[in-house]
Structure formats: structure tokens, C-alpha cells
Amino acid sequence: MQNNSVLIHFSQSDSTNMANTIDTTSLDRNYCVIMAGGIGSRFWPESRNNRPKQFLDFFGTGQSLLQMTVNRFRELVPMENILIVTNVLYLDMMLEQLPELKPEQILCEPARRNTAPCVAYAISHISGMVGRKLGAKSIADVDWEDPASHANIIVAPSDHLILREDKFIDTLKVGLDFISRNDNLLTLGMRPTRPETGYGYIQLESAKDKCENAVLPVKTFTEKPNLELAKVFYESGEFLWNSGIFLWNLRTIRKAFRSFQPSIADVFKKGDEVMGTPEEEAFIQQMFPTCPNISLDYGIMEKAAGVHVIYADFGWSDLGTWGSLYDLGEKDENRNVALRGTSLFYESQGNVVTLPEGHLAVIEGLHDTIVAQNGKVLLICKKQDEQSLRQIVADVEKKFGGIYS
């Protein structure tokens, strides 16, 4: 991969000198795509098919993970430039939780196709928005090399936890500044705090310039490692956790899809004239399911040259497991975490408990266990065995036909 060289792109068009004076960092050029199509069966019974993780208020703060995610971007992106991509099943819940958003800001996937098609859809929709601002009738008519069409895009999952929002904002400002001036794909890499096997890792070209909010060239992306490898990664100091939060400008990501996922680019190319019009929905309904099922990491990030990463450290978790909730929760003197409801612990250590609001659990002689009560379901599961949860939920589904799942 190439080293980071700060390249300022000037417009190649000769139409006007004004292009050279366009401020590519102005707030109204910022867009945010929040990916919110997931199910989160790992949090059963807290999450269910009809109420996935992003809609839950895990920490009893009065805000769901989704609402917290949207609020986090208020300072960086105008509300009308925030887009949510979700499954059509969750449209009503989305509008209910986010009453400030207009229905057209919720992009509905008619089928599950992983993150590359999800982002391609959002990119195409944003291209339409930008094109209309420029007076173009079709996305095909826009000159994407013209700074007038410049847009900065943040892509983020809807169901992660960020502890230090102030630091998060600072980091994203560095990232937005970088992509406003550079045609590199950028990702956020989190300072690892333990040899976690639940995350993918990003290897730096070099660890020597590592410091908070440094923009550094990426050497390679890795899949989730086993514990032995995770320890090597952690101790080397060259690896960061892959947060799944990406930044790039519109021109760059459009080119990347064209180069590395031409089949997806071709699908959306057919929608150049309908994105943002009343025909968009029918087009997506018909064409989106024809996209290949491929992740953004695998389909774009690992293939692209010049990918950079910001070395970030704002207290992040993908909340992928009960264990991660435990790690983040406030612990009593016996390392117990009561996420919601009231829990009294006797001779018990290292548990994580969540109950319906207003409920009480009295727990005696229990250790390192998840206790989650939700609706008519009670789960008690050793923390170390939570990888069995997926199989257990499948079992329950098979035995009870969806009553409890």
C-alpha cells in the first residue's frame, strides 16, 4: 500500500474558478450513514427478531443504542444529511425512535446482503442528493471530480457503544478534515486494551508515529484471531481493533466500488436517474436483492490501496457479546454488574444481570454468569459459554416455533 501523502485535488473542470475556492470541509458537505439492519441474536432474550439490539436501552439511560448513535453525530452532520440503512421490517420502529428524521432518510433494504451493498445503496442515495443540489437530472450527469460535488461521508454501525463522546467528536473532526482533502479510504482503529478474540484487527505500516488521532497508513486487515494470535497482536503494538467506522469522500468511495465491486456498482448504476425520486423504492425492491452478499471490509477495504486509519481511543465496544457489556458495566466491589433493574448479590462475583425495569433479583452463590430476564424468558448462562447462545436460540426457535425468539 502507498504511504500517506496529502494530496489536494483541484477541480479539472474549466467552467469556473469558483470551484477552487469551494470549502470541502463545510458542515453541509458532511453526510452520515448509520447501518442498522442487524438482529443481534447473541443478546437473546434481551434482543429478539422483532426488537433487535440497536433499538434497546441496554444501560437504562432512556436512549437506545440507535438514538445514542444518531445524537452523537449532531455536531458533525446536519440532521437532514443523516441516513439510516435498515431492514424494511424495522421501518416503523425506526420512525418511532427517531421522530426528527423524515421517512426518506430511512433507507430500507428489502433483503439482507451484508455491508458492501448496504453502503453502496447509501452512497448512491447520497449521490442523488448531491446531484439534485447541483441541478443534475441524473447521477450520471454529475462531474465527481468537480469540488462542487464534494461530500464527506461517515459510515457507522448503529449498535456500538462509545464512552467518551467528546473524544469521539475530536477524532471524527480529524477524520473529516483528512477525507475533505485526501482521496484515501479511512477507518477508525481503536487502541486495544486486551487480547480480544471478538474483534478484527488492523495492522499499521509502522507503529513508530502512533499517537492519539494520528492518521496512519494501514498495512493489512485481519479476521478475528484465536487467543494465541490475539496475544501476539496485542503485545506487538502494531495492531488496532477494527471498529467498523469508516470515512471517505464521495468521489473516492464511488471509484472504489467501481474498481473492486463492479457488479455492485453496475446494479446501482441502473438507478442513476431514480435515486431520491418516488421510483427509488421500487428500483431498490427489485434490484437490491441481486447484489452479492459481501462485507465492506472484505469487498473494499482489504482490496484498496492507500487505506489509512486514525489511531483512536475514546472507549469503544461493538457490544457484540454479554461479556463486552460486562466489561463496560459499572462493577460493585465483587465485580458484579447490574445493567437494569435492581440486583442484590450475596456471595456472588463477576455476574452481569439485566431485568425488566422495576424488577428485583436476589442472587446468592453465583459466579461469572449472565442473568437476563426479558418478557417471558429468563436466561442464565456462564459468561465463558456465551458462544453457545446462538445454538441455544436456534434450539428454542426449533422447540417453540418463535414464541420466545
Add this chain to the structure above:
Amino acid sequence: MQNNSVLIHFSQSDSTNMANTIDTTSLDRNYCVIMAGGIGSRFWPESRNNRPKQFLDFFGTGQSLLQMTVNRFRELVPMENILIVTNVLYLDMMLEQLPELKPEQILCEPARRNTAPCVAYAISHISGMVGRKLGAKSIADVDWEDPASHANIIVAPSDHLILREDKFIDTLKVGLDFISRNDNLLTLGMRPTRPETGYGYIQLESAKDKCENAVLPVKTFTEKPNLELAKVFYESGEFLWNSGIFLWNLRTIRKAFRSFQPSIADVFKKGDEVMGTPEEEAFIQQMFPTCPNISLDYGIMEKAAGVHVIYADFGWSDLGTWGSLYDLGEKDENRNVALRGTSLFYESQGNVVTLPEGHLAVIEGLHDTIVAQNGKVLLICKKQDEQSLRQIVADVEKKFGGIYS
């Protein structure tokens, strides 16, 4: 204590020969007193102050322990001769669960005074019933040596479990026959099946004539032993579990109270003219609380001579602990017991689980633990630590002021 000698008592009155032909074993001379005043904090959160153990359907059979107890006596005692003694707080619940009983069959204690005053009240009430049948205006007018006043009385707790009801009936028939012809106090002693520390024991004069339904003289009553002593008791073959089920005829128990608890006898003597009349309630309200707090075992049984026991074996438990419920429950191949609701167990052994009807528990990696969910309360407690429950319930009461207790 004296040996069992079968003494037939004939009437000493010279009024009529008919007395000698009275059948003291006829069904309408049988009475049953069911003691139902307890709270059962050991089963919290399943039992609560406002819904004690006897009203609960522990086993999901559709009948509470109280209803099962009453039904068990149908064959032995006319419905109108069944009396329930309970706390005034539970009157409405009683009438709801036992619609066949008339309100006057529910005797309400205005205060908690242990089993001796409870039984004395019932005995006094039965004396009034018998007196009225004989045309007497006051209990004082009845000749209790006259076989015409003969009554057989069974006293039983409302909240025990009996597994073999057929054998229970056979045993009680033996007992009723014995007390119809003998002026001895009789109790049921259960064949012990383990060195249980949760029960009192009854020592036999001699173990040599021991066989099912044998009526045998008692040597002594003992308190709940420690484990070491319980093992000695169990292995000696001379000890039976004290079931708290008693039989005696009215004449004999009246004499016993007069001899061993004269202060209680004196209290009820004052009510000789009002028992069974509309004034009974006011009398009890005023006088019952003046009785000393004393148990039937300590106050009468341990002091009386000639006490006998039936060697019984019909599958009994006082359901005094979650452990006892576990011992009795149907176990799966991993020794787990699901009392109510549905439970799926993974890598779990020796647990006992009860849930609201229609609820599901998924339990992974849990061993020898009580899991009880009721209303807004969830209890998880090691079986071996359940003696801490009383303290825990007190804690909860102190912390939350009765919301959850």
C-alpha cells in the same frame, strides 16, 4: 410412658343403655382441623406475606396445597366437619379457594400464637358443635364421658405434601379406629428415608414391632437434630419423622389441655357459652391474643403419657424448604427439577426451577441452585445456602419496605 393397652371406655352415666351401643367410629363423628395460618418466608419469592405457601400451586397441578389437603379428607370426614384455622388476613383467600366451605368453618385467629392455642380454639369450637347436637346450651353442660359426645379429631397442617393418598387414607383409618376406642394422643410418624436435619424426630419405645400402620408407644419427641445426630437417629431404626399430623378423641384432648396447658384451657373455658354463636368472633377477638405462644408438641405431646404413633409411609414432606421441593420433584437425566413453567437445561445439574406459568428459562452451566421467579422478583440461590433465605428476605424488606416481600 405407659404401653399401648387398648382400653374401651364405656359411658359412666346411667341415663340409658343406648350409650353403650353408640358407634364411636361412624363417619359423622369425625372432625378435621386444618392449620393454615403460616407465612412460609422460606419460599420467598414464591410465597409472600399476602400469599402464603398453603395457597400456592407449587407443582402446577391446578390445586393449591390447601385445596389438596382439604380434598384428601373428603373420604374420612363429612365436609361440614372440616374446620380451617387461619389468620384473619387470609379469610377472603380461604373462601375463594374453598367455595364448598361455609364461612363459619373458617376459624380466624386475630393474632399468631403458635399451634397449641390454634388447636385449643378448634377443640373449643368442635365442643360447641357437639354440644349443640346434644341439645346443650353451654359446652359446660356436656358430659364428655358420655359416648354420645364422642368425636374423633384429626389435626393436620395445610401446606404439606402427600404423594400416596391411598396409603394416607389407609393410615388415617387405622388412626381413627384407634382413637375411637382409646384415650391416647396419637401422632403420625413417617418412615425416615435420609438423615434429614429439617424435621423433628419421634423415638419409639421399641423398634421390634415396627411395620407399616402399626400403632406403637412413643418413648420421646426430639427437636430438629444436627447432621451427626440425625445420622444416629436414622441408622438406629428407632426414630420416625414427626409429621405434625395428630389424632385424638375430643374427650382426651380436652383433658390434656386441662392437665398440661391450664392457662389456655382457662381462656377457652370463658367461651363455653358463645362458641358457635354470633358472639364467638368477638370473644376470640378479645381473648385469643391472651393465650401464651406455645407449640402443640412442646405444650401437650411431650408432656402427655401414653402417646402413641402410627408408623406411616405414604411419601410425605413438610415442604419446609426448596430442597424438599427438589427432593420430591420429578428429575430429568441431569437431576434438574422444573416445578412450573418450561425450562431448558444445558450443562446443568441438580437445579430446581419455578417460573410463572407460560414462561421459559434457558439455563446453562448452573448446578445445585434454586431459581424462582415470581412477579417482579427473581431468586437465584445455591440449594445448600437456602437457610440464608430468611435473612435475605429480611434484608429485602428492610431495603425496599415491603414492595418485594
